[in-house]
Amino acid sequence: MEMLLVVPCFRESARIGHFLPELCAEMDRLGGIRVLVVEDGSGDEEQAKMTALLSGWRRQYACLAEPLLLAENLGKGGAVYAGWAQAGEAGWVAFVDADGASPVAEVSRLVQLARAQGQPHRALFASRVKMLGRKVQRLLKRHLLGRIYATLVSEMLGIPVYDSQCGLKLVPRAAFEKVAGSLQIMGFAFDVELLVALLKSGCEVEEVPTDWQEIPGGKVSLIHDSVRMAKDVWNIRAGRGKVTN
Template sequence: MENHFPAISITIPAYNEESRLPGYLNSILAYISQNNISYEIIVVDDGSTDSTSAIVKSYSENNPNIKLIRLSHNCGKGYAVKTGMLLAKGKLRLFADADGATPINELDRLKKYIDSGAAVVIASRALKDNSCTIRAHLHRKIIGSIFNFIARLLTVKGIHDTQCGFKLFTEEAAKTIFPLQQINGFGFDVELLFISQIKGYKIEEVSVNWTDIPITKVKLFRDSWLMFTDVLKVRLNYLRGFYGSI
């Protein structure tokens, strides 16, 4: 029997997202219907204590293309993303934050660069583009800029925004990069981009529309420190040979 793989897999890590996830799922389904794309949506519930899983189950009961993976306890956003991306079967593989800060139709901007030969395309809030609007609180911009400076200094080169939760991979790149991922926390984005660079994948950074959604799960000062320690772990993992040969 012939296997039919979707054009795109969308992984959504979710931790206590009962209020925000339904709206984003609805917008994704509307986008997919409008563009007539074959797809799968993989929601990885990262040990939620609310009704996140029940909500996703209600969608999946009526739509087999929506799949729920429920982790028994909170393992970290990086672990949840890795879990979904390793299960994905699409020719293109996107992970997107459950809050919908990056509208799903921004995928169109990213796909253009895949068509031009990129293997990894990431959304960016840092690049200037008059066609895009970024709505973010000042303190978040400042801390984000400091963290990205440190990330560029110690690991990834030439990337202005490592942390935007909207990243697209080709099937081949995803199959190479995600099995090597070691970081389970918020610093996993830096690790993925670092692995992409040392493996020689072409990365494009693309301006998108983005809105700072209330009730963010990120505690800026605490998580910025944790992400900084993750950057150091990436360097250490590299020296230990965890990412294989170049």
């Protein structure tokens, strides 16, 4: 079954070369996957750099589509959703962060887990769980912040989730289209709203423990974005209520 895999990018031309070619080579091997880079309004100079990089890679990798260049910055969620709107008849929509923190081998593993379902019915959210058999390398302060945020999400929204923010997610297209019109958060907390909307619509969501490695150069501000994400969780609670009471 075909899949659209979106790679949202904001000023990522300096980092994406360490990840995208390897990703495309593996997606070509698996077949039936279209990789779409969505450049999230980084400005003319940055978009020109990204376009030049992708032009060369598109000659090498059949899966790599012509990039979607957004005229203005919509936020990570906005970039992902703009890409997913191009899914056509694909059975799955997915996204992976451009920095390569989620290794290509893990992207491949989740793609194959999704395909093993046959008819898509369960969304797969990668989760950075430190457990036997999984390798998670993360700065302590980010790990602690992530645990606090996950607890906030779990308690305020009634979702027993360990990690809502890992940048690798696969969603049945039909399930996404069912909730797409109600999604309002386009920033970093879009994952949480998507999770709540999917669960409330009746779509199952499975957290899949994966390997993950911290990559320098991230755009998330630990203070500014944490406060904003907490406000977003409060707004989700106010607008949608808890998943379980």
